[in-house]
Amino acid sequence: MVLGSEYDVVVVGAGPGGSATARKCAELGLKTALLEKRQEIGIPVRCGEGLSIYAVQALGMVDKLPRQVYAQEIDGAIVYSPNGKKVVIDFGETVGYILERKMYDAWLAQQAARKGAYVQAKTEITQLVKEQKNGETYITGVKGNFESDDFEIKCNAVVGADGVEGRITRMAGLRSTLMLKTTDSGYQYEMVDIEMEDPRKLIIYFGSKISPRGYVWIFPKGDDRANVGIGIGSMGYEKTAKQYLDAWIATQPGIRKGSIVNTVCGGIPVGGFLKNMVLNGFAAVGDAAHQVNPIHGGGIGEAQRAGYILGHVLAEAKQKNDFSAKALATYNERWWTERGNMLRNVEKVREVMEKIADEDMDMLADSLDGETIMELCHGKRLSVLAKVLMKKPSLLKLATALV
Ligand SMILES: Cc1cc2nc3c(=O)[nH]c(=O)nc-3n(C[C@H](O)[C@H](O)[C@H](O)COP(=O)(O)OP(=O)(O)OC[C@H]3O[C@@H](n4cnc5c(N)ncnc54)[C@H](O)[C@@H]3O)c2cc1C
Numbered sequence: 001m002v003l004g005s006e007y008d009v010v011v012v013g014a015g016p017g018g019s020a021t022a023r024k025c026a027e028l029g030l031k032t033a034l035l036e037k038r039q040e041i042g043i044p045v046r047c048g049e050g051l052s053i054y055a056v057q058a059l060g061m062v063d064k065l066p067r068q069v070y071a072q073e074i075d076g077a078i079v080y081s082p083n084g085k086k087v088v089i090d091f092g093e094t095v096g097y098i099l100e101r102k103m104y105d106a107w108l109a110q111q112a113a114r115k116g117a118y119v120q121a122k123t124e125i126t127q128l129v130k131e132q133k134n135g136e137t138y139i140t141g142v143k144g145n146f147e148s149d150d151f152e153i154k155c156n157a158v159v160g161a162d163g164v165e166g167r168i169t170r171m172a173g174l175r176s177t178l179m180l181k182t183t184d185s186g187y188q189y190e191m192v193d194i195e196m197e198d199p200r201k202l203i204i205y206f207g208s209k210i211s212p213r214g215y216v217w218i219f220p221k222g223d224d225r226a227n228v229g230i231g232i233g234s235m236g237y238e239k240t241a242k243q244y245l246d247a248w249i250a251t252q253p254g255i256r257k258g259s260i261v262n263t264v265c266g267g268i269p270v271g272g273f274l275k276n277m278v279l280n281g282f283a284a285v286g287d288a289a290h291q292v293n294p295i296h297g298g299g300i301g302e303a304q305r306a307g308y309i310l311g312h313v314l315a316e317a318k319q320k321n322d323f324s325a326k327a328l329a330t331y332n333e334r335w336w337t338e339r340g341n342m343l344r345n346v347e348k349v350r351e352v353m354e355k356i357a358d359e360d361m362d363m364l365a366d367s368l369d370g371e372t373i374m375e376l377c378h379g380k381r382l383s384v385l386a387k388v389l390m391k392k393p394s395l396l397k398l399a400t401a402l403v
Contacts, residue, residue, distance in 0.1 A: 003120055003151060007033045009314055010142050011117075011159040012125045012168045014041045017286025017303030018161030019108035020059075024311020026116035030318055033153065034109065034117050035144065037124035042105030046266040047300070048188060048219050048227050049099040050074070050202065055301025056097070059308070069104040070097040071221035075200045079373065081365035082207035082358035089370030090201075098219045098227070099300075108304075122147060128158060128171050128282075138323070139172055139281035156323045157281050157314055161307070164267050164287040172282045174274065176289065180235045182272035184214055184297060187241035188229025190221070190262035195254030199223050206361055210248050212237050213354045218255070228255060231268055231297050233354065241265070270294040271347040273340055278328035285310050291339070294347040295377050302339065309334045345379030352389070352398045360395060364388060 011022045014036035022034035049071075056062055074096040079087045113119040129141035129152065141154040160169035169176045196218060197203060203218040210216055213233035220226045230245040239247070242265070249255050269290040277289045285291070286303030293302060313331040317323045353361075367388045368376075375381040382402045389399035 001118060003033065003035075003118065003123070003146065003153070004031075005151075005153055007031045007118075007153060007155045008318055009033070009157050009159060010035065010125075010153055010155045011161050012142065013037075013160075013162035013166060013286075013288075014109045014112075014119065014121070015105060015161060015163055015286060015303065016108055016300045017288070017291070017307050018159065019105070019112045020304035020307025021159050021161060021285055021310050021314075022117040022119070022307075023108070023112035023115050024308045025314050026112060028311060028315035030315060032112075032117040033155075034112055034119045035123040035125060035142075036109070036119075036121045039122050040106075041109045041119075041121055042102040044264075045101045045262070046264050047099075047101050048186075048217055048229050048297075049101050049221075050096060050219050050296075050298060051099055051300050052096040052298070053094060055298075055304070058301070059304050065097070066107060068100065069107050070099045071225070072098040072199065074098060074202060074220075077202040077204060077370075078197060079365070079370075080203075080205045081362045082209070083362045085362060085365045087365055087370055087373070088201075089374065096202075098221050100221075120146060125162075125168060128168065129154070133280075136280055136324075137173075139279065155281075156318065157283065157328070159310065159314075160282065160284040160288045161286050161303075162288050164269060166288045169284040169288045172279055172284075174277065174279060174282075174284055176274060176284060178267065178269055178290070179272055181233075182270055182290070182294075183234045184231040184268040184270050185234050185241040186229060186231045186264070186266050186268050186297065187245050188227050188264040189245070189260045190225070190264070191228050191255065191258040192225045192261050194224055194226060194228070194258035196220055196224075196226060199226075205248070208358050211244055216245065216248050224258075227264075229264065234267070268292060268297040268299070270297060270350060273343060273347070275332070276329075277332055277335070278325050280325045281323050283310055283314070283328055283331055291335075291343075293343060293377065294350045295353075302343070305339060306335055309338065342379040345382060346377065348402055349376050349379070349382065349385065352385070352402060355398055356389075356395065360389075360392065363392070
């Protein structure tokens with residue numbers, strides 16, 4: 001098969017957001033192309049690779065995940081507060097996975113292809129085609145290259161699924177530039193021959209000295225292999241994310257002794273959700289639309305869920321033969337109802353957490369149980385957090401911001 005010259009939908013970028021959108025569009029009968037600039041889909045990995053089972057369930061993928069797409073099943077977490085207090089969250093059953101994203105992303109793209117989308121790697125979109133219709137500007141196609149061959153495709157809609165550094169969404173005209181205050185810097189080593197407390201649990205370390213506005217993570221990929229990483233705010237800190245991570249690893253003999261088999265770095269959107277994600281003939285999905293959980297930085301499940309919502313909206317647009325921004329705005333409405341309002345609550349929690357001192361974080365670790373911590377990561381039980389903060393007069397203002 002070769003790349004055609006006309007499609008209903010052209011999806012730019014075959015990460016989780018792009019593959020999910022393309023899959024849903026193809027399933028619903030749209031002629032769909034999924035185009036990825038990298039030579040091999042899924043490589044290089046730029047991710048801690050954690051995915052919760054709730055996301056997997058919401059996507060209808062339970063019992064369908066092939067064994068090779070994940071390295072480890074996870075049954076909970078061990079969280080260390082700044083003063084070293086340990087909170088163990090144990091669900092006693094699998095609640096998440098540490099993926100092998102190079103396999104996972106390739107599998108998602110294959111799924112889209114099997115549903116009927118045309119998928120092509122090594123294909124970079126360099127320009128959007130814009131036309132005037134009824135006095136308004138519409139995006140009506142893309143220009144790009146496959147190896148050294150240039151091409152142009154006409155389509156009803158382009159989907160910007162080009163990730164955190166993608167330019168397509170901005171090229172289209174959406175105001176999607178990431179602000180420094182809502183972007184974290186991530187840095188990670190995949191390490192082998194290390195010691196871990198429990199290879200079925202995520203291990204998280206908080207503290208402004210270890211990781212300002214973020215955390216250090218150990219995401220196990222087996223008994224002696226893990227992603228050891230850090231996310232920090234992007235401005236106003238003394239050191240880079242790598243320097244903070246190296247300094248922390250130096251204090252951990254069981255980690256320090258290991259080898260580094262892969263390095264990862266990248267920006268992570270942690271808020272600043274877009275009220276509007278559509279234009280005439282265009283919609284953005286995934287990191288390109290900042291659809292990431294602002295507390296833990298997880299964007300795989302969010303990108304896929306948004307991709308499914310968008311796929312349905314594009315299918316409705318095709319039925320009505322109306323790809324105007326007005327018609328596509330249903331995607332804004334559904335995403336904000338199903339995900340955005342919850343994520344905005346999570347952003348509020350993050351805004352509070354970044355303002356409190358280490359000793360207040362320790363107080364929270366003493367007062368909140370594991371279940372509440374998990375719920376806060378899903379934008380729930382904000383009033384419980386507010387009540388704890390209210391115990392201290394200096395935190396009253398922060399508490400009221402939550403309720
Ligand atoms: C250090 C770090 C750790 C992370 N850890 C986690 C984690 O543990 N769990 C989690 O859920 N999330 C994590 N994330 C976030 C997660 O990786 C992203 O949210 C997720 O990949 C977003 O998916 P996406 O499809 O929107 O974008 P991406 O996965 O970035 O895919 C975008 C794709 O578009 C392609 N592309 C870009 N421009 C073009 C173009 N012009 N033409 C064609 N193709 C193009 C890119 O090559 C890329 O393949 C982490 C991020 C970082 C940086």
